[in-house]
Amino acid sequence: MSILSVKDLDVRYGQFRAVRGVSFDIARGEILALVGANGAGKTTLLRALAGANPVYAGSVHLNGTDITQMPSHRRVAAGLALVPEGRRLFLDMTIEENLSLGRTAGRDGEWDIDRVLETFPNLVKRRHALTGTMSGGEQQATAIGRALMSNPDILILDEVSLGLSPLVVDQVYASLDGLLKTGTTIILVEQDLTRAMTVADRVICMLEGRVQLDSATTNTSRDAITDAYFGNSRRKEGLSA
Amino acid sequence: MINILLQSVLLGGYYALIACGLAFMFQVMKIINLAHGSLAVVSAYMVWSLAETTGVSPFLTLLAVIPVMGLAGWLLQRAMLERAVRGGDLLPVLTTFGLAIVLDNLMFQQFGANTRSLAPYVGDLSWEAFELPGNIYVGKLPVYILVSAIAIIGALDLMLKRTALGHQIRATAADPVTAGLVGINARRAAGIAAAIATMTVAVSGAALGLRGTFDAYAGSPQLLFAFEATIIGGTRSLWGVLAGAIVLAIAQSLGAQIHPQGFLLGGHLAFLVVLFLRLASHGRPWSLAGLISIVTPKGAAR
Amino acid sequence: MTIQRWTPLARTSFVIAALLLALLVVMPAFASVGAMQRLTVLFIYIIMAAMWNALAGYGGLVSIGNQLFFGLGAYLTIRVANAGIDPFAALLVAAVMVAAISWVLSQFMLHLRGGEFAIGMWVLASIAHLCVNLDPLIQGETGTSLISLNSYDMDLRRYYIYWAALSAMVVLLGLLFAVLRTPTGLAMQAIRDDEEAAESLGVNPMRNKRLFFVLAGFGTAIAGALWLAQVQSFQPKTYFSVQWTAYMIFMVLVGGLGRFEGAILGALIFFAVETWFADTGVWYLIGLGATAMLFSLFLPKGLWGAIASRSGVSVMPLGYRVRTLPDPGSPRDVTRSTE
Numbered sequence A: 001m002s003i004l005s006v007k008d009l010d011v012r013y014g015q016f017r018a019v020r021g022v023s024f025d026i027a028r029g030e031i032l033a034l035v036g037a038n039g040a041g042k043t044t045l046l047r048a049l050a051g052a053n054p055v056y057a058g059s060v061h062l063n064g065t066d067i068t069q070m071p072s073h074r075r076v077a078a079g080l081a082l083v084p085e086g087r088r089l090f091l092d093m094t095i096e097e098n099l100s101l102g103r104t105a106g107r108d109g110e111w112d113i114d115r116v117l118e119t120f121p122n123l124v125k126r127r128h129a130l131t132g133t134m135s136g137g138e139q140q141a142t143a144i145g146r147a148l149m150s151n152p153d154i155l156i157l158d159e160v161s162l163g164l165s166p167l168v169v170d171q172v173y174a175s176l177d178g179l180l181k182t183g184t185t186i187i188l189v190e191q192d193l194t195r196a197m198t199v200a201d202r203v204i205c206m207l208e209g210r211v212q213l214d215s216a217t218t219n220t221s222r223d224a225i226t227d228a229y230f231g232n233s234r235r236k237e238g239l240s241a
Numbered sequence B: 001m002i003n004i005l006l007q008s009v010l011l012g013g014y015y016a017l018i019a020c021g022l023a024f025m026f027q028v029m030k031i032i033n034l035a036h037g038s039l040a041v042v043s044a045y046m047v048w049s050l051a052e053t054t055g056v057s058p059f060l061t062l063l064a065v066i067p068v069m070g071l072a073g074w075l076l077q078r079a080m081l082e083r084a085v086r087g088g089d090l091l092p093v094l095t096t097f098g099l100a101i102v103l104d105n106l107m108f109q110q111f112g113a114n115t116r117s118l119a120p121y122v123g124d125l126s127w128e129a130f131e132l133p134g135n136i137y138v139g140k141l142p143v144y145i146l147v148s149a150i151a152i153i154g155a156l157d158l159m160l161k162r163t164a165l166g167h168q169i170r171a172t173a174a175d176p177v178t179a180g181l182v183g184i185n186a187r188r189a190a191g192i193a194a195a196i197a198t199m200t201v202a203v204s205g206a207a208l209g210l211r212g213t214f215d216a217y218a219g220s221p222q223l224l225f226a227f228e229a230t231i232i233g234g235t236r237s238l239w240g241v242l243a244g245a246i247v248l249a250i251a252q253s254l255g256a257q258i259h260p261q262g263f264l265l266g267g268h269l270a271f272l273v274v275l276f277l278r279l280a281s282h283g284r285p286w287s288l289a290g291l292i293s294i295v296t297p298k299g300a301a302r
Numbered sequence C: 001m002t003i004q005r006w007t008p009l010a011r012t013s014f015v016i017a018a019l020l021l022a023l024l025v026v027m028p029a030f031a032s033v034g035a036m037q038r039l040t041v042l043f044i045y046i047i048m049a050a051m052w053n054a055l056a057g058y059g060g061l062v063s064i065g066n067q068l069f070f071g072l073g074a075y076l077t078i079r080v081a082n083a084g085i086d087p088f089a090a091l092l093v094a095a096v097m098v099a100a101i102s103w104v105l106s107q108f109m110l111h112l113r114g115g116e117f118a119i120g121m122w123v124l125a126s127i128a129h130l131c132v133n134l135d136p137l138i139q140g141e142t143g144t145s146l147i148s149l150n151s152y153d154m155d156l157r158r159y160y161i162y163w164a165a166l167s168a169m170v171v172l173l174g175l176l177f178a179v180l181r182t183p184t185g186l187a188m189q190a191i192r193d194d195e196e197a198a199e200s201l202g203v204n205p206m207r208n209k210r211l212f213f214v215l216a217g218f219g220t221a222i223a224g225a226l227w228l229a230q231v232q233s234f235q236p237k238t239y240f241s242v243q244w245t246a247y248m249i250f251m252v253l254v255g256g257l258g259r260f261e262g263a264i265l266g267a268l269i270f271f272a273v274e275t276w277f278a279d280t281g282v283w284y285l286i287g288l289g290a291t292a293m294l295f296s297l298f299l300p301k302g303l304w305g306a307i308a309s310r311s312g313v314s315v316m317p318l319g320y321r322v323r324t325l326p327d328p329g330s331p332r333d334v335t336r337s338t339e
Helices: A042-050 A072-078 A095-105 A113-119 A121-126 A136-148 A166-181 A193-199 A222-230 B002-029 B036-054 B058-086 B091-111 B119-126 B140-162 B164-174 B176-182 B186-211 B219-233 B238-258 B262-280 B288-295 B297-301 C008-029 C033-058 C067-082 C087-109 C114-134 C147-151 C154-181 C183-191 C195-200 C205-231 C243-255 C260-280 C282-298 C302-311
Strands: A004-013 A016-026 A031-036 A057-062 A080-083 A154-157 A185-189 A202-207 A210-216 B129-132 B136-139 C002-004 C321-323
Touching: A004 A042, A016 A042, A016 A057, A016 A210, A031 A042, A031 A193, A031 A222, A042 A080, A042 A154, A042 A185, A072 A080, A072 A095, A072 B176, A080 A136, A095 A113, A095 A136, A095 B164, A095 B176, A113 A121, A113 A136, A113 A166, A121 A136, A136 A154, A136 A166, A166 A193, A193 A222, A202 A222, A210 A222, B002 B036, B002 B058, B002 B136, B002 B140, B002 B164, B002 B186, B002 B219, B002 B238, B036 B058, B036 B091, B036 B119, B036 B186, B036 B219, B058 B091, B058 B119, B058 B186, B058 C282, B091 B219, B091 C114, B091 C243, B091 C282, B119 B140, B119 B186, B129 B140, B136 B140, B140 B164, B140 B186, B140 B238, B164 B176, B164 B186, B176 B186, B219 B238, B219 B262, B219 C114, B238 B262, B262 C087, B262 C114, C008 C033, C008 C154, C033 C154, C033 C205, C033 C243, C033 C260, C067 C087, C067 C114, C067 C147, C067 C205, C067 C243, C087 C114, C087 C147, C087 C154, C087 C205, C154 C205, C154 C260, C243 C260, C243 C282, C243 C302, C260 C282, C260 C302
Parallel strands: A031 A185, A031 A202, A080 A154, A154 A185
Antiparallel strands: A004 A016, A004 A057, A202 A210, B129 B136, C002 C321
16 A cells, blocks of 8 residues: 555645645655656645645545644644755754754654764754854754654655755755665655656656656656656757756 | 832832733733723622622632633633734724723623722721831732732742743744744643633732722723833833832822822822833833843843 | 736726716715715725825735824824914924934834834834823823914814815825836835835835834824814823734725725725724724734735635736737737736
8 A cells, every 4th residue: 555645736826836746755755756847846846745725625644644634733643744945943942942842743763863863963962052143054954853852754844955055965865865775765856867767766846836847866857757747848949868 | 208119119010010911912922902991890899799699708709700801811812812813913902892891881780880899808907007117008909019020029929930830821922833843732722821810800809899999980990000010110121020010109199198189199290201211222122121131130131 | 919907997097086086075965964974084094005005005014003103193282382373384294303203213114024014013003102101291191272262263173174184085095096106116126025125126225114103104194183173182101002903904804905995995894894893892993903813814815805806807007917919809808917
């Protein structure tokens, strides 16, 4: 049984349809890369999965349970955690306090503060510092750690590299390396196609709210993804990618 | 002079008590509850009518009123404020103002125009005093009220800083959507915060009745005192509220020294002066608490 | 494609309004004294509602202290009349003085936001109340009255007050209307939604807010002065009571916040409610408060707002409409109002 099942999802802002008829299933342990230009609907989709955006039509099932109308905090308790775009840490609290808040849903598992600090060693000496005073890389690590503290079955990472220098992004992915190998189901948004194809088992490319391409990374190519990214395959005139 | 100062500090204790609920709601939920004063008067009436009908001491009836008011706060948040906040910053002001009018007039309808007091129910305590060196007397009740204010502010402050619930409330205040994404039940946290605020309001209502008299329309002046104490103290921390409350009381006493009608004016003018000073420093939140925090070592390290 | 401001409906309603106005002007000739007095009260209500709406609906400044202007307008009228000036002229002079005071107050009050501004105005009203109490002429809470009005013959006095109220209402509504039609006015409606965005368009929020603040001060002061002329007696406690703001809030919330027609509608409704229910004592006030609450929660746009949103109807030409005429034979009306 798939861990996450999305059917005909339609998410709107007023009259604007940000996500149109999106459907896909994710198997346990799969790593899915979500790719697409800004405004393609990636963040809206992920926030709808996490319960931050209301769903206009369609359904989302987690481990067989219908979570479409569930408020976000109950989805966390059900095993779905989102690392939101822009980190969204609680700036007037310390790293440790932010991490502890991640435990609120009360799920048991391997992830606790010590394990998070092991995974992101650059946080150790800043443990009691206010997150508002930290660098982007440290904030990103804290945000991921905070989501991990809820011991999710499926972890969603929205724009991990946003606003971070390439070196720092490398560091973050290095830390994530262990996580990626543990068999946690992961959805990640990544603008860097090379990295996405290296890290992920499967890639979905979105354009204007729709799924343009959904394929295992081994079955597709950079070119095919790029075409889907820009919607080239729809154009009548042939332009080489 | 010392006596005036001491009496002001004690009066400040009462102001701090009634202000801390308002400040808490504002800090935590970004709502200014214009029904705050009216809720205090509702509590005072509840404590009074229980004491009147059962003959039990107001201190004990207060214990019964506190949870009732807590529940009222919870309902207020879930049934009304949640909705109002979605309509923008201004709507909660209008909604709570409407509520204040409804409460004030319902109380008038129910209890009439007579002023009431809790003092008759505590016997000698209403006038007993501690004797201090130098032939100075401080009333026991005002001292107890000041002590309660300090205790409650201290407890709230500790709760917000050290407990999981406090962190959840702060997180919900800072960013309710992200709080939900992290697993916090934001609506529940907001409801609990509102309940805590109204429970402190219940205590301040009893203090109001014990210190003096109240009637159905006493809510508005209490609201203004609470508001002025909060603004003078700065909205950054709850301890600032205590400082602001004492400053307000001192200003009022000074005003009364200058002119027989000067009591209230003194407080209002102090409020305006603080406002001026704050705006003169270009909108940077200037407050007593801020000033103190700059001067103490821990503050300077920030 | 043309851009038009006046729809047929707006044109019609303006004609109707002009006719109504003419009727109102000659009303004293055949109306009873009681009817004239009630109409005067209605005009004052409309002024109060329109002014509070200007401040809150267009300026985004919710004030719980407009009784400041109301009371000061009445108080200064007494003071100025006491100095020997004709009472009707005193009305105007007092209002101008309050406008000046408003301008000074705006220098610091407008830096406050949201609830702080709301209660801050209430504090100012309390200060004014206390200061007015100190004036020996007023004799504390006992109050005094606009004695010099007695120099006018009773009937003539009523006509003058009626026409003063009517013309004040028309002028103030006209002023408001004129302001809202200018680029500034459109700007204010924009600011209402997003200050940063408005600023980036070159709109100066502070200057515009100040304009509405002073206008509201001036208009509400006139309302207070007119009320004084109507009832003649002045007790600080009555004129500086927060209940006036409660009435204004009720009128605007029920009628429609930020809508020109809404304030007028709200005043009419309040007037009707007051006529029927005022003698039920506190239940009347409880009803007002509860209604305001319910509207704020469930119908925040007020009655007019709800109607206008659904049907796109607008009686006042305050927005812009785009009409496209793709081919001469069949004009298609693509209405896109910016209200």
